[in-house]
Amino acid sequence: MNAPGTESSGSGAGGGPRVGLFVTCLANIYRPNVGLAAVALLERAGCTVEVPMTQTCCGQPSYNNGDLKGAAKTARQTIEAFENFDYVVVPSGSCGGMLRDFPRLFASEPGWQQRARAMADRTYELISFLTDIRGMTSVDAAYPHRVTYHDSCHGLRALGIKEQPRRLLGTVRGLELAELADSEICCGFGGTFCVKYPEISGRMVSDKATAINATEAEVLLGGDLGCLLNIAGRLGREGGRVRVYHVAEVLAGMADVPGLGDPRQPKGGS
């Protein structure tokens, strides 16, 4: 039943679609909780979730730094691992957008381009998949906090993700959403941009932190770990008290662990 080298959650069996979860390298390394939250939400939406073990990175570092051959090499690996699923779901607008862009890497390889397109057409960012494809209108979660939301650029502009997370957040018990001024302005992460031009990137993220603080929210949410690491890094440096989570963690009711960059709870604590 499983594609070779994949591991299935199996619990969503019963006619629901088979979803391949592309967890992203950042979630894999930094924030497994985001992957687990994604699985939980997908299962609640009636999907069977599988995680191909041969997945790594979406290839954006190569793609956005001009190494198109390298990006194509990564893409082939991803296509081979994911093309047999009903859907490919990614808890990131940026990496999801990259998978959607795969056909462009194979302009001179029609066979691969066709496979890339077939997969791209079935690839979705997590939250928009839940709402737009699975028709999810509410979640069963409580989070009694004042939160604000940063619209990550790729999700917003390449995939049209704006209302979907807000709609679901609106059904979280106790959650109060304070809109962020300039929520559509880039936080300054930009992949390798943040280390190639750290001073400019630093100014952008410090502006973002100022806007976040102005909302008086306790928590910042977003849909892309790259942006969230950048913003959490800045908020942490400023010594503020705003905590940072991926939106999926809150929607899945799994934001009960320390936020990004928060001090770790002592062993034995809950």
Add this chain to the structure above:
Amino acid sequence: MEPLSHAFKERSVWALQDETLQVALNRAKDGFAVKRAKAVDALPEFESLRDRAVAIKDHTLENLDHYLERYAEAVERSGGKVHWASSAEDARRIVVEICRASGARMITKGKSMVGEEVGVNGALEEAGFEVVETDLGEYIIQLAQEPPSHIIVPAVHKTRGQISDLFHQNHQKYGLTRKLSEVPEMVNEARQVLRDKYLAADVGITGANFLIAESGTSVIVTNEGNGDLTCSLPKVHIVTAGIEKVVPTADDASTLLRLLGRSATGQDMTTYTTFTTGPKRSGDTDGPEEYHVVLIDNGRTSMLGDQFREMLRCIRCGACMNHCPVYGAIGGHAYGWVYPGPMGSVLTPLAVGLKEAGNLPNACTLNGHCAEVCPVRIPLPDLLRTLRHREYQLRLGLKPMRWGLAAWLWFTTHPRIYRMGTRVQARMLALLAGRKGRFRRMPLAGSWFRGGRDLPAPQGETFMAVWQRRQRGKGG
């Protein structure tokens, strides 16, 4: 203008540290973006206008030779003269020759970005002419001896105090010795100085926003009316324009005009839209005796034939830079040449070479805001990425970045090693960060921290490891 784009990194850091500049940039921030959004919201057909504009531009570029010939014929028919300049040198030489032949001494100019591009002012001054910019912003930066920092608001980087100082220093010779502090006073004083220049000028040079092929008409938009005075008062009018400015009909120009003002400043129309066709005819009460058009290629034809053709759709509205967070942080001078921001980051490497301007296409987060607002839908981030590809192929980028990317590529195309490696990395980093849950510094990762931020630590296990354990648990 001698490009300084190779020094982008240093210049951007200076810009971030320049407190006066930051005051000016902060004051300008969001102003145009908010005004544009309002103007666009008020025009339901804005999106369909954009589609029409793209179609007009694409059709014209597809048949550029035809429309340029038609335009040139129409200009000649109306009594004007067309000059073809294939390079910046040609353009400078032609303009200087026309001014010499007319026996001019004093020249007024309307703001012209192509004039900046080819360096008209420098050539004219070298040839002994007095040149006065008449657009207020352009006049200010001429006094400051600086290039423009924005294509529609050339002095956006100047504060009121700096402008007051400039006027105080430069207007003494006209007997205007009072130091001014209020904006209306300063505008009045500039107007007073410029009025005499208009009347004394022998030649007026303007750019063009559009050239209409069917009638040989040149169109300029201004908010100060300086364009009208520059083209109608002197006895010679010279239009300098890039060859991509031509459009087939007046109707096409009006479609583009509806987008231009809204995209640039949020105005439905600019205060003045000036159409000029040929010299004064017998019976006309005013107008120039000679009408020249200098059509400038300067690399445009080669763009027509490669992947950057879409860039020739640009109508120079400045919306891309008004919405660019990088431009907003550092202003226009850091880019080191004539055109800043996203459109400049495409044009500059094409004009002065990737070796000189390789930083520009990289100094972008690919956030896509510029493409979202571009009235002629230029896919700016894609074009910037194409330039990065070219740079990569030419091996021009920074070596450590290249090596790092190659290492990451190898790592991520060996999934077993990736799984093990990330497992070790996640555990190690979590361990090293300890209770604090984040890093304030880390060897070999200095660039991240130079951005004034901590690095959150990983949770400790990779997702793949957690997942595999969970599946095994289920299986057993």
